[in-house]
Amino acid sequence: MKKHNFSAGPCILPQEVFQEASQAILDFNDSGLSILEISHRSPAFVSVMEEARSLALELLGLKNKDYKALFLQGGASTQFLMAAYNLLEKKAAYLNTGTWSTKAIKEAKLFGEVVEVASSKDKNFNYIPKFFSVPDDADYFHCTSNNTIFGTQIKEFPSTSKPLVCDMSSDIFSRELDFSKFDLIYAGAQKNMGPAGTTLVVVKEDILGKVSREIPSMMNYSTHIGKDSMFNTPAVYAVYVSMLTLRWIKAKGGIKAMEDLNNKKAELIYAEIDRNPLFRGFAAKEDRSPMNATFNLTDESHKETFDKLWKDAGVNGLNGHRSVGGYRASMYNALSLESVQVVVDCMQELERKI
Amino acid sequence: MKKHNFSAGPCILPQEVFQEASQAILDFNDSGLSILEISHRSPAFVSVMEEARSLALELLGLKNKDYKALFLQGGASTQFLMAAYNLLEKKAAYLNTGTWSTKAIKEAKLFGEVVEVASSKDKNFNYIPKFFSVPDDADYFHCTSNNTIFGTQIKEFPSTSKPLVCDMSSDIFSRELDFSKFDLIYAGAQKNMGPAGTTLVVVKEDILGKVSREIPSMMNYSTHIGKDSMFNTPAVYAVYVSMLTLRWIKAKGGIKAMEDLNNKKAELIYAEIDRNPLFRGFAAKEDRSPMNATFNLTDESHKETFDKLWKDAGVNGLNGHRSVGGYRASMYNALSLESVQVVVDCMQELERKI
Structure with a gap:
């Protein structure tokens, strides 16, 4: 896989x-x-x-x-x-x-x-x-x-x-x-x-x-x-x-094309971070990076369940930096919208599960 | 090839x-x-x-x-x-x-x-x-x-x-x-x-x-x-x-094994440089490097013929540095004795040809 x-x-x-x-x-x-x-x-x-x-x-x-x-x-x-x-x-x-x-x-x-x-x-x-x-x-x-x-x-x-x-x-x-x-x-x-x-x-x-x-x-x-x-x-x-x-x-169309896709990926994950009551974003909304979305669980006790969900889904590298904790979705140019959807699906699956 | x-x-x-x-x-x-x-x-x-x-x-x-x-x-x-x-x-x-x-x-x-x-x-x-x-x-x-x-x-x-x-x-x-x-x-x-x-x-x-x-x-x-x-x-x-x-x-046997092969390669090429009247070594004999053998043609007019010989034999990178001119055979660890023999053959072929 x-x-x-x-x-x-x-x-x-x-x-x-x-x-x-x-x-x-x-x-x-x-x-x-x-x-x-x-x-x-x-x-x-x-x-x-x-x-x-x-x-x-x-x-x-x-x-x-x-x-x-x-x-x-x-x-x-x-x-x-x-x-x-x-x-x-x-x-x-x-x-x-x-x-x-x-x-x-x-x-x-x-x-x-x-x-x-x-x-x-x-x-x-x-x-x-x-x-x-x-x-x-x-x-x-x-x-x-x-x-x-x-x-x-x-x-x-x-x-x-x-x-x-x-x-x-x-x-x-x-x-x-x-x-x-x-x-x-x-x-x-x-x-x-x-x-x-x-x-x-x-x-x-x-x-x-x-x-x-x-x-x-x-x-x-x-x-x-x-x-x-x-x-x-x-x-x-x-x-x-x-x-x-x-x-x-x-x-692929130069920086403009990269930016368009990066914005779509960012909108997808930040929308879920804002919607899903189990997560909260770390960065101030107006300063959010489309490259690195940082977010935490609102209740740390779900960590084990969530980690298993995304790891089982083939997601790699979602752990946050130790200075912030939680999660960090780095969505550089080569990452597809589909990969971001997989993480969003895991976030929604967590909500259904608990 | x-x-x-x-x-x-x-x-x-x-x-x-x-x-x-x-x-x-x-x-x-x-x-x-x-x-x-x-x-x-x-x-x-x-x-x-x-x-x-x-x-x-x-x-x-x-x-x-x-x-x-x-x-x-x-x-x-x-x-x-x-x-x-x-x-x-x-x-x-x-x-x-x-x-x-x-x-x-x-x-x-x-x-x-x-x-x-x-x-x-x-x-x-x-x-x-x-x-x-x-x-x-x-x-x-x-x-x-x-x-x-x-x-x-x-x-x-x-x-x-x-x-x-x-x-x-x-x-x-x-x-x-x-x-x-x-x-x-x-x-x-x-x-x-x-x-x-x-x-x-x-x-x-x-x-x-x-x-x-x-x-x-x-x-x-x-x-x-x-x-x-x-x-x-x-x-x-x-x-x-x-x-x-x-x-x-x-x-392969560590540095000792590398040294043994490097010495064989060096002996092979330096013997030919010393034997073949068409070439002369650049470095003082007692200081010769087994890694890089530098040598020149005794008569520069043979350059075109010699260059064609080694290039046709699949040899790459034999040109000397501009500070020295002539030729440089760099014979690092991964180079085989057979490759050195190919260059020696070309040197001998030049001698036969002219």
Whole structure:
């Protein structure tokens, strides 16, 4: 039985991608070689890297603008550090919406003053702060677009004249936005874009080169831009599978098509969370994430019964993060509406049962 | 026709590993899920990570000693930086044996004084300097065990009371050494150990925590040790394939068995390089690497004929690096003696032809 995979990340990717990705391990493009054993300098892989970079910009509507796309290693956790290394001269402004923002703030503090413009920590990050201002002397403003753990998402990004930096790890390519408002976007691949092991960085070149410190080669965005994202051996296979996934997004109709389906999935599960008296949603309604629906049982004594129901139905990865408890349905691009219906059916079955 | 893959890295891995690695993309351990879509916190993947870390130490003879094995992202290029971040308080000693040593030196200079104890740059790095001393006040001594580009290998490591740090990217698990002489070993996986995208770090814990600077989380070995190499989402698939490759090394008889075969392959090709008047070796004989044999035509006008010969024979990746020119036969663990014989046959065929 194929599982309904609600993992928060690494997470479900399209079945078509798995098929092609599996074949390439045995024989990549009829070369007689595995994708794992070819040189990253071979024309075959250089073209994979170029297509991945190009598709990323195209899907975001940033092609032919002053942006570069990079596929780096180290995850968003390394970007917490790199963003500050490259941009923080004196002071930076951060919005704190959860675990990942908190980690980003911690790393940035090593490089300069960090102003936390607002935080939702007072309510265990179950909402997105709306009213705050970015200091005039901030080098940049940093935020996290979607909070996987708490199930919140920023719907409107603040207007600021400062460079806008955003960790979009858990909702990139899932909804339409005016991406040209952003100056630096980064995202670990392992949600909507590919497997763990590579991180997309989209950076507007004119924000670089403005800090006085000397930046180590691997931490310097300019190093990677100057070498077309091949300064060192890239994560060949993770970039390849990301490229396949980006092709799939494009073939399905791009971000707009992803957003339409993601909205349907979100409406389906949130309607049930709100209707079913056995469950309550965790995140504030206006800030609910279509990517990660967080919810709890109103009566914890039903946990064993409910867990058996969804596990028997072939559902995987529905347990909530320990910071929130309860359940989390992560519904990334490749998850079908049918899989969400299976969880909703389990929620309704629980209601009938007890 | 299956290719004879002499790529310098990423490079050939065992066919059995490719088979299992391909299957796991479709269905990992009969879980109904792809290895690419499972949580890195799932028991299934945690056990992969633990087995990889444990096998690495076991094969190196460092199990149950004061060493930790980590699988990190960012390649050896990030280790150039991390080694210095974690160990360089005032002064470090580096042996310069080529491109990678030079890059390691460059990054270390951002953190303190670097003494280049010796360099073979005077002869385009075709030998390993033998006579040098490590300053008494050095925080550590750093060297590169094998130089992929130039085809040289350190046969005897210097005795020093200082922590011994070694970039073993291109010969780890290929020969027996007393690895307990080393305090920090790092190696990008993409030669003898696995695909691109993960880097093995083996570190003796007592050398850590001695610098006064604050180290960013991702750059700090202690962070990763404290979280069992799962501080952030690891490169799941690259670690998995590395684990499969380490299992294969163990099943074949461990490092000793690898070394025996590697020596046979090296003897075969170097004997032909020395015998055949149409070729000359690049590296000094006593420093020749069994991993990468570098050689040139004595008469460049035969290039087209020779290139056609080996390409027609199904040989891949024999072109030398641009810094050396000519040819480079990279003969990592998974390459068979038969593949080396194919190249030797081509060299002899050239001699007959002209």
